[in-house]
Amino acid sequence: MIPEFILSNAPALLIGVPLLGAFLSPLIGRLSRDARALWVLAIITLTTLIGYLVAFLAYTKGTLIYVFGAATPALSIPPDSGGIPIRIILTLDALSALMVIMTVTVGFSVIVYSLSSDSRRSGLEAYYTLFLLLIASVLGMFATGDLFNFFVFLEISSLAAAGLVAYKVEKGRAVEAGLKFLMVSAIGGVFFLLAIGILYGQYNALNIAMLAGMIQWTPLDKLALVLIIAALAAKCGSVPMHFWTPDAYSMAPAAVTAMLVVVSQASLYGLFRFCFTLYGLALTYGVIGWALIVLGVLSMVVGVTMAIPQKDIKRLMAYHSVSQTGYMLLGVGVGLAVLGDQALLGSFGITAMEGGIFHILNNALYKGLLFLTAGAIILRIGTSDMNRMGGLGHNMKWTMILFIIGALAIAGIPPFNGFASKFLIYESVFAFNPVLSIIAMVVSILTLASFVKVFHSVFMGPQLPEYADVSEAPGSMLIGMAILSGLVIITGLFPEFFVQHLIAPAAHALADPSGYLAAVLGGA
Amino acid sequence: MKRELSVLIILILGAFMMLIPLGISFGEPGHSAMDDYFIRHGQEQTGANNIVTAVLFDYRGFDTIGESTVLFTAVIGVGLMFRKLMRGDADENE
Amino acid sequence: MFLNLPLVVVVLLALIGIATILLKRNLVKIIFGVTILTSSVNLFLVTLAYREGGIAPIYTLAPADVMVLPTPHALTLTNIVIGVATTALMLSFAVIIHRRYGTVNIDEIRELRE
Amino acid sequence: MLMRMSKIVRFAADLLYPGILIFGLYVIMHGHLTPGGGFQGGAVIATAVALVAVAYSYDEVLAMVRKLRFIVQESGGLVLFLGIALAAVALGTTVFANYLANTGMLFGLAVPFGPNPGELNTGGVMPLMNIAVGLEVWGALALVVLYMLSGIREKEA
Numbered sequence: 061m062i063p064e065f066i067l068s069n070a071p072a073l074l075i076g077v078p079l080l081g082a083f084l085s086p087l088i089g090r091l092s093r094d095a096r097a098l099w100v101l102a103i104i105t106l107t108t109l110i111g112y113l114v115a116f117l118a119y120t121k122g123t124l125i126y127v128f129g130a131a132t133p134a135l136s137i138p139p140d141s142g143g144i145p146i147r148i149i150l151t152l153d154a155l156s157a158l159m160v161i162m163t164v165t166v167g168f169s170v171i172v173y174s175l176s177s178d179s180r181r182s183g184l185e186a187y188y189t190l191f192l193l194l195i196a197s198v199l200g201m202f203a204t205g206d207l208f209n210f211f212v213f214l215e216i217s218s219l220a221a222a223g224l225v226a227y228k229v230e231k232g233r234a235v236e237a238g239l240k241f242l243m244v245s246a247i248g249g250v251f252f253l254l255a256i257g258i259l260y261g262q263y264n265a266l267n268i269a270m271l272a273g274m275i276q277w278t279p280l281d282k283l284a285l286v287l288i289i290a291a292l293a294a295k296c297g298s299v300p301m302h303f304w305t306p307d308a309y310s311m312a313p314a315a316v317t318a319m320l321v322v323v324s325q326a327s328l329y330g331l332f333r334f335c336f337t338l339y340g341l342a343l344t345y346g347v348i349g350w351a352l353i354v355l356g357v358l359s360m361v362v363g364v365t366m367a368i369p370q371k372d373i374k375r376l377m378a379y380h381s382v383s384q385t386g387y388m389l390l391g392v393g394v395g396l397a398v399l400g401d402q403a404l405l406g407s408f409g410i411t412a413m414e415g416g417i418f419h420i421l422n423n424a425l426y427k428g429l430l431f432l433t434a435g436a437i438i439l440r441i442g443t444s445d446m447n448r449m450g451g452l453g454h455n456m457k458w459t460m461i462l463f464i465i466g467a468l469a470i471a472g473i474p475p476f477n478g479f480a481s482k483f484l485i486y487e488s489v490f491a492f493n494p495v496l497s498i499i500a501m502v503v504s505i506l507t508l509a510s511f512v513k514v515f516h517s518v519f520m521g522p523q524l525p526e527y528a529d530v531s532e533a534p535g536s537m538l539i540g541m542a543i544l545s546g547l548v549i550i551t552g553l554f555p556e557f558f559v560q561h562l563i564a565p566a567a568h569a570l571a572d573p574s575g576y577l578a579a580v581l582g583g584a
Numbered sequence: 585m586k587r588e589l590s591v592l593i594i595l596i597l598g599a600f601m602m603l604i605p606l607g608i609s610f611g612e613p614g615h616s617a618m619d620d621y622f623i624r625h626g627q628e629q630t631g632a633n634n635i636v637t638a639v640l641f642d643y644r645g646f647d648t649i650g651e652s653t654v655l656f657t658a659v660i661g662v663g664l665m666f667r668k669l670m671r672g673d674a675d676e677n678e
Numbered sequence: 679m680f681l682n683l684p685l686v687v688v689v690l691l692a693l694i695g696i697a698t699i700l701l702k703r704n705l706v707k708i709i710f711g712v713t714i715l716t717s718s719v720n721l722f723l724v725t726l727a728y729r730e731g732g733i734a735p736i737y738t739l740a741p742a743d744v745m746v747l748p749t750p751h752a753l754t755l756t757n758i759v760i761g762v763a764t765t766a767l768m769l770s771f772a773v774i775i776h777r778r779y780g781t782v783n784i785d786e787i788r789e790l791r792e
Numbered sequence: 793m794l795m796r797m798s799k800i801v802r803f804a805a806d807l808l809y810p811g812i813l814i815f816g817l818y819v820i821m822h823g824h825l826t827p828g829g830g831f832q833g834g835a836v837i838a839t840a841v842a843l844v845a846v847a848y849s850y851d852e853v854l855a856m857v858r859k860l861r862f863i864v865q866e867s868g869g870l871v872l873f874l875g876i877a878l879a880a881v882a883l884g885t886t887v888f889a890n891y892l893a894n895t896g897m898l899f900g901l902a903v904p905f906g907p908n909p910g911e912l913n914t915g916g917v918m919p920l921m922n923i924a925v926g927l928e929v930w931g932a933l934a935l936v937v938l939y940m941l942s943g944i945r946e947k948e949a
Contacts, residue, residue, distance in 0.1 A: 065881055065882075065884075069881050069886070069887065072878075072881075072886070072887040076874065076877075076878055076887065079649070079653060079874060080871065080874055080878075082653075082656075083656070083867050083870040083871050083874065084867060084871060086660065086863055086867055087863070087864065087867050090860075126886070127886060128645060128646045128886060128887055128888040129642060129643065129645060129886060129887070129888040129889045129890065130885075130886055130889070131885060131886070131889070132885075132886065133886050140621075140625065141617075141621050142617065142621075144617050144618050144621065146618055146621055146622070146643055147643050147644070148643075148644055148645075148646045148647065182667060182668070183663075183664050183667040186660045186661075186663055186664040186667070187664070189660050190657065190660055190661065190664070193653065193656075193657050193660075196653075197653075200650070206647075208644075208647060208753055208756075209646060209647055209650065212647050212650035212651060212654065212756065212760070213650060215654050215760045215763075215764070216650060216653055216654050216657055218764075219654060219657040219658050219661060219763060219764065219767055220657050220661070222661065222767060222771075223657070223660065223661030223664050223665075223767065226661075226664070226665065226771060226774075227664065229664070229665055229667070229668065229774055230668070232774075232775060232778030232779060232787075235665070235771050235774045235775055235778070236775060236787065238771055239705075239768060239771040239772070239775065242764070242767060242768055242771065243699075243708070243712065243768070246712050246716075246764045246768070247699065247712060247715065249760075249764075250712070250715045250716055250719055253719050253723075253757060254692075254719050254722065256753075257719065257722045257723050257726060257750075258604065258607075258608070260723075260726060260749075260750070260753075261608045261613070261726040262607070262608065262614060262615075263614075263615055264613060264614070264615035264616050264617060264618050264619060264747075265615075265618060266618075266749070278607065279603050279607060280603055280604065280607040280608070283600055283601075283603050283604070286600075587701065590697075590700035590701055591701075593696075593700065594693055594696055594697050594700065597693065597696060598689065598693045601689045601692060601693070602686075602689055604685055604688065604689060604722075605682040605685035605686045605688075605689065606682075608682075608685060608726070609681070609682060610681055610682045610683070610684050610685055610725060610728065611681070611728050611729060611730040612729070612730060613726065613729060613747060616729070616747055618749065619747035619748055619749050622735075622748050622749065623735055623745050623748065624905070626748070627737055627903050627904075627905050627906075628894075628902075628903065628904070628905055629890070629893070630890050630893050630915065630916060630918065631824075631890075631893040631894055631899070631900070631901065631902065631903045631914040631915045631916050631918075632824035632825070632903075632914065632915040632916075632918050633736055633737040633738040633824065633825045633826075633903070633908065633910050633914070634735075634736045634737075634738070634823065634824050634825055634826065634827065634829075635735035635736065635737070635745070635748040636734075636735060636736070636748045636751045636752055636755070636827075637823050637824045637829050637915075637918060637922070638748070638824075638918070639748045639749055639751075639752040640752040640755060640756075640829065641829075641917070641918045641921045641922070642888070642890050642916075642917075642918065644749075644752055645877060645888035645921070646887075646888055647752070647753075647756055648756070648921075648925070649870075649873060649874060649877065650756075651755075651756045651759050651760060651831075652759075652869075652870055652873060652925055652928055652929075653870070654759065654760045654763045655759055655762070655763045655928070655929065655932045656866065656867075656870055656928070656932060657763065658762075658763030658764065658766050658767045658932075658936075659763075659766075659866065659932045659935050659936055659939075661767045661770070662766055662767060662770040662935075662936055662939045662940070663935065663939055665767075665770045665771065665773075665774050665939075665943075666770065666773075666774075666939040666940075666942055666943050734827065736825075736826065736827065737906065737907050737908060737910075738825045738826055738907075738908070738909065738910035739907060739908075739909055739910065740907040741907070742906075742907060755831060759831055766936050769940070770939070770940065770943070773940070773943045773944070774943070777943070
């Protein structure tokens with residue numbers, strides 16, 4: 061059914077197709093608006109299909125590898141090299157596949173949403189080009205098995221995201237937010253490259269699987285790990301470097317903000333990948349795990365306390381994303397802290413990691429949905445100040461319903477997916493350390509309170525005279541939001557199915573890197 | 585206060601980074617198996633005398649397309665920033 | 679220690695870059711700081727490539743001699759281009775900010791501060 | 793001041809422009825034999841564009857070159873690069889395989905191990921990729937120069 065050459069080259073096409081689309085879209089974008097929309101839609105549809113194909117292959121056939129430039133895609137180690145992988149190897153295990161699913165799903169709905177939400181702005185061909193580049197770079201970060209290649213895609217995502225954050229150049233604050241984001245990303249990128257240099261200088265390898273087998277936990281390795289964690293934690297908006305998040309998230313167009321959530325998850329993925337797979341064999345004690353836990357708890361608490369007094373709806377949501385990032389760090393950090401101890405790992409460590417990873421997926425879905433609803437509101441009434449909103453429930457019923465779904469999901473109310481992943485985190489973290497679990501629950505309650513307040517001030521109350529003729533959001537925006545809300549509901553209603561088939565393999569792949577290493581190093 | 589904090593950060597960072605000259609010795613790379621492979625086989629496999637180019641475009645060609653893409657991204661971003669200012673551009677519709 | 683002088687220079691250069699970023703108030707100088715930091719990493723990568731008495735890994739009319747490692751050179755080239763791209767984008771942001779606010783002093787332009 | 797420079801400077805720029813262009817193209821073409829390659833050569837050529845942009849006034853530069861040309865060049869170079877890499881799929885190998893090396897066809901002369909004087913007709917897909925990257929970098933850096941110039945120009949007015 062699917063041609064053989066697509067099956068065997070799927071991982072390369074996953075990144076190649078959006079790149080090709082991006083390279084051509086400045087030219088095609090000049091033809092006409094319809095041509096541009098069609099082109100972008102075609103490329104993102106194709107990327108989505110390839111993404112699902114790759115994920116399906118990775119889940120069914122085990123870790124998928126693709127060696128660039130070798131005679132066959134699986135020839136990771138040339139016979140005459142003496143057991144060393146010399147080329148760039150894409151390595152997709154279950155965790156990467158899960159992230160690819162998340163990216164293409166959110167990317168597709170966000171592009172559909174964007175077709176009408178931003179249709180009246182200028183510079184749209186550049187906007188869509190950067191959007192496709194952003195999606196391609198995030199996919200590249202998830203797919204790659206090479207440290208330096210990860211760095212290159214990290215930089216593409218930084219530049220593309222910074223350009224998109226500063227998209228509304230007429231507002232000086234947007235440019236400022238873009239510059240702040242780019243500055244943090246650039247410095248983070250430099251530190252990341254320094255870490256790569258340190259590892260390369262010691263072991264003469266860049267492949268993650270190859271390095272994982274060689275790392276000996278010398279002082280320099282520790283320095284490299286600290287640099288990697290610092291760089292990627294700054295990029296994913298965890299607490300000590302969270303200051304760029306509210307600015308960037310609130311100044312970017314809504315569709316971009318939804319995608320920025322995925323970009324920050326990509327850095328989080330990198331953080332987990334390097335802690336577990338790269339250093340997993342060498343890591344014998346829980347200091348790093350505790351570092352992630354502390355970062356996570358701080359992010360949760362600081363994020364939610366900063367969110368409550370905010371008056372700008374997108375700024376408020378941005379602080380909530382800092383707080384949600386904390387949950388993921390907490391869940392996976394607990395798993396990392398007990399990684400050496402098989403008994404503890406089996407009793408609650410894996411569950412905690414499942415919770416954290418499930419939360420990454422869920423957060424991308426409901427957070428994207430929330431930002432998109434905020435964008436729809438801002439598009440219709442022209443302000444993001446919640447004090448000037450009110451009574452919108454009368455005119456924007458669908459948006460209101462979608463907002464309720466997202467808000468209940470982020471607050472962890474039962475039938476929605478936020479509850480499913482938070483519950484996994486609560487129960488497993490309680491077994492690890494009850495105090496952390498209680499903090500997590502309190503943060504969740506505060507989140508609920510904050511969103512009840514938002515809901516009340518935006519949608520409830522009498523219809524305001526100045527918004528009497530506000531109409532419902534346009535069709536394609538509703539479609540984009542409906543896709544995400546449908547997924548929020550489905551993952552919330554059948555969490556066991558998702559945990560069992562998608563999340564658990566990913567958590568096991570993270571906890572036990574042997575499959576990942578064998579796929580690369582055992583391929584000779 | 586902020587200034588003192590900055591100086592403190594720089595000093596701590598400097599202390600940690602001095603591990604690099606202590607741990608890596610200049611001029612004597614410990615392992616060099618991957619690079620020796622490139623030097624020994626690069627010429628025959630790719631036909632290029634310049635091994636750096638062979639690494640750049642053949643063995644690590646995927647990095648190079650990423651690198652070109654970074655430049656492309658930056659140019660698109662710069663164009664986005666200056667889109668209101670660029671004159672002599674007939675098809676800018678605003 | 680003395681033989682590792684190039685690596686010490688790398689550290690010093692990186693610290694100069696970080697100090698510029700943290701201590702200067704002028705946006706353009708901060709961007710220069712990022713550039714210096716990038717250069718220090720470039721120097722670090724090139725330093726890693728060196729092998730005692732080695733020549734450039736290019737066979738065109740080369741003397742038969744030991745060659746330095748080629749991979750770090752490729753990585754350095756990549757990072758130089760990435761650095762150029764980042765600097766270009768940051769400077770264009772700075773140009774726009776200067777047009778909006780009429781200054782590049784970060785104490786005066788921070789509207790986004792809470 | 794963004795007025796044009798004196799006649800001497802303009803004449804010198806005119807004189808240097810073809811020289812820099814040829815040197816840049818040489819660096820691009822010999823990327824697989826000597827130090828250099830697409831990035832370096834493209835950057836060299838872009839300096840020629842920058843030189844002309846400095847010597848003449850902004851409006852004169854815009855009359856000489858069109859922005860669209862550089863956009864086409866930039867996108868075209870990248871598409872060519874990716875196309876060369878992806879063409880390997882059609883030939884049954886993997887992306888970025890060097891399917892022209894050692895075949896005896898275009899740039900396909902086999903090279904034995906060891907120092908040699910250098911033969912241009914080697915390197916497989918590498919010279920082609922160098923040309924593609926050279927075009928891209930040329931277009932990209934020239935565009936950056938033009939965009940930045942437009943940003944400064946409006947301010948003076």
